[in-house]
Amino acid sequence: MIEKLIKEFKKIYNYEGKVEVFFSPGRVNLIGEHTDYNGGFVFPCALNFGTYGVAVKREDNRFRMYSMNFENVGIKEFTTDELVYKKEDDWVNYPKGVIKAFKDAGFNINKGFDLLICGTIPNGAGLSSSASLELLISVILKDFNNLDTDMVNMIKLSQKAENEFIGVNCGIMDQFAIGMGKENNAILLDCNSLEYKYAPISLNGASVVIANTNKKRGLADSKYNERRASCEAAVKTLNGNGINIKYLGELTVDEFNKVKHFITDPEQLKRATHAVTENARTQEAVKKLNAGDIEGFGKLMNQSHISLRDDYEVTGVELDSLVGAAWKAPGVIGSRMTGAGFGGCTVSIVKDEDINKFIEEVGKEYKEKTGLTADFYVAKIGDGSRKLGEF
Ligand code: GLA
Numbered sequence: 001m002i003e004k005l006i007k008e009f010k011k012i013y014n015y016e017g018k019v020e021v022f023f024s025p026g027r028v029n030l031i032g033e034h035t036d037y038n039g040g041f042v043f044p045c046a047l048n049f050g051t052y053g054v055a056v057k058r059e060d061n062r063f064r065m066y067s068m069n070f071e072n073v074g075i076k077e078f079t080t081d082e083l084v085y086k087k088e089d090d091w092v093n094y095p096k097g098v099i100k101a102f103k104d105a106g107f108n109i110n111k112g113f114d115l116l117i118c119g120t121i122p123n124g125a126g127l128s129s130s131a132s133l134e135l136l137i138s139v140i141l142k143d144f145n146n147l148d149t150d151m152v153n154m155i156k157l158s159q160k161a162e163n164e165f166i167g168v169n170c171g172i173m174d175q176f177a178i179g180m181g182k183e184n185n186a187i188l189l190d191c192n193s194l195e196y197k198y199a200p201i202s203l204n205g206a207s208v209v210i211a212n213t214n215k216k217r218g219l220a221d222s223k224y225n226e227r228r229a230s231c232e233a234a235v236k237t238l239n240g241n242g243i244n245i246k247y248l249g250e251l252t253v254d255e256f257n258k259v260k261h262f263i264t265d266p267e268q269l270k271r272a273t274h275a276v277t278e279n280a281r282t283q284e285a286v287k288k289l290n291a292g293d294i295e296g297f298g299k300l301m302n303q304s305h306i307s308l309r310d311d312y313e314v315t316g317v318e319l320d321s322l323v324g325a326a327w328k329a330p331g332v333i334g335s336r337m338t339g340a341g342f343g344g345c346t347v348s349i350v351k352d353e354d355i356n357k358f359i360e361e362v363g364k365e366y367k368e369k370t371g372l373t374a375d376f377y378v379a380k381i382g383d384g385s386r387k388l389g390e391f
Contacts, residue, residue, distance in 0.1 A: 002052065005068075006391055009054040009116040012066055012075065017056070020143070024136035024385035025050035026121035027128045027177035028210055028347050029338050030186055031297075031304050032282035034312055036171025037228050039192035039247025040279030043286055044173055045201065045208075046181020048382035049120040051132045055113045057144050063099070063112040065092050069119050080109060085165055094130055097165025098137040101157040107147055113140065122375070124216045126344025130166070131174035134158035135385040138179075143387055151384070152194065155179040169225045181384035188286050192249060199286055201381055203294055206333055208379040209350045211326070211362065213318040214372050215343035224340050227271060227312065234272035237263050248275040274311035278304060298334025298349050302327065305336035314341030318370055322346045325365035330354045347379075 006019055025046040032042035061080040067073065069091075076092040083100040085093050095115070103109050117136070121129040138154035141147065155175040162168050162175075176189055176196070185198040201208070231248055238245060241262040245251065251259075256276040263269040281300045288296035305323050309315040315323075319337040323346050326335035331354025338347040350358045359376045366374045 002388070002391070005052055005054050005116060005118050008068065008118075009056075009114075012116060013056075013064065013114050015056065015114070018390055019054050019056050020140075020390050021388040022053040022055065022136055022139055022143075022386070023050060023388050024053070024132045024139065025178055025181055025382050026132050027174055027181070028208065028345070028379055029173065029177070030208070030347060031278075031285045031301055031336070032173075033278060033304060033308055033336075033338070033341070034227060034314070035249060035275060035279045035282060036173040036189075036191040037169070038171075038231050038249045038275040038279070040249030040275065041282040041286075042173040042177075042189050042191060043186050043199075043282055044177035044189075045186040045379075045381045046177055046384050047121075047127065048380040049377075050178075050382075051117055051119040051121065051129065051136050053136045053140060054116045055140050055144070058112045058114060061110050061112050063095070064114045065095060065117070066115070067091055067117045067119070069117075069123065080112065091133070093166060094133045094161065095137045097161030098134050098158055099141065100165060101161040102138070102141055102147075105157055107141070107145065107149070109141060109145055111144070113144055115140070122212055124344070125212045125214075126339030126341070127210070128174040128178060128339070130162065131158065131170075131178050132385075134161055135175060135178045139385045139387060151179045168221050169228050179384050181382060183383050184381050186381070188282075192247060199290060201289075203333075203349060204292070205353075206294060206331075206349050206351045207355065208381070209348045209355060209358065210338070210377045210379050211322055211346045211348065212375040212377075213322055213343055213345065213366075213370075214374060215316070215318040215370075223314070223342060227314065230268050230271040231275050233265070234263050234268045234275075237265075237268065248272055249279050251276050253277060253280050270311040270313070274307045277307055277311075281307075294333055294349065298332075301334030301336045301347075301349070308337055308341060312341075316342055318343060318372065319346060321369040322362065322366050322374060325362040325369075326358070328365075329358045329361045331358055
């Protein structure tokens with residue numbers, strides 16, 4: 001794979017000589033959905049597939065970028081003085097946004113680089129191909145400019161690029177999981193304090209299986225921002241009634257039940273109910289996993305899906321069909337949608353001996369219900385964004 005990419009880089013940029021190769025993973029969230037921007041807990045892990053980057057430093061302030069996933073976009077060029085969003089720049093807006101975030105933070109970025117990328121994450125599948133690209137660029141910027149910064153800061157700058165340059169008001173989960181990923185571990189992250197703990201994923205003869213609905217997310221970005229706005233409105237309502245919180249994630253379920261009558265807008269109430277209960281489920285789920293209670297963890301995954309379906313309303317017929325089929329399939333310990341929703345992927349825990357049957361039966365029922373063909377991946381949990389070396 002890497003050799004092929006290096007060859008392609010040399011051909012495209014008509015270059016001979018040494019190149020640097022970088023990798024940034026995708027992520028899957030096991031539980032804790034739409035809790036990150038509510039100051040709650042998430043429990044994601046980095047995957048062993050992601051975005052590869054082949055890069056060579058330049059002596060001027062120009063960047064040239066090419067993606068093997070978007071060959072039709074061709075090579076895009078810009079300098080450190082041209083870091084503005086342009087629709088026709090397509091995926092290159094993500095790197096531009098990250099470079100701008102670094103510059104705005106005071107880092108001295110005055111030399112550019114030539115870059116070829118190739119992603120093995122299906123785009124728009126909710127496995128964070130965009131955050132993967134953002135962290136890839138961050139790691140290259142740090143390496144090429146010898147920047148005095150750490151991974152958590154790069155994670156924050158990558159999120160800032162997505163919020164301010166791209167205009168998606170995402171939380172910090174994706175960038176954090178991708179930057180801080182650790183082989184065979186998920187990360188329990190408190191999105192308010194950014195305190196985190198690794199939890200080894202040993203599933204006692206079961207595996208994490210990702211299934212892609214192959215329904216593209218479409219209008220998801222605006223719906224995502226709407227959900228976030230509803231939760232913020234609920235916080236405002238509560239604060240207007242004598243409660244003093246910054247995020248819904250500060251409330252336990254009991255505390256919330258005592259004050260929820262203040263939220264009179266039914267939609268806001270449903271959104272807030274999800275945010276609070278999901279946060280509690282996530283903490284409980286990790287306790288169960290750490291105690292070896294995989295079944296208990298799976299049950300909470302199922303409840304998470306129901307809450308995302310009924311209270312947060314971010315599932316849709318494709319995700320519900322895929323999860324519904326999974327709940328009936330042999331060897332399934334738990335199954336839910338993962339990521340922002342509205343399409344994208346589900347995540348299931350399936351007993352190893354039943355995985356083939358699971359893929360066959362779930363794939364068949366999903367096709368019958370939706371006319372779409374799902375793709376399945378048995379996930380391997382890998383390390384975070386990093387340099388692979390000089391070649
Ligand atoms: C997207 C966002 C994350 C998070 C999830 C939902 O992946 O980028 O910040 O909010 O949706 O849990």
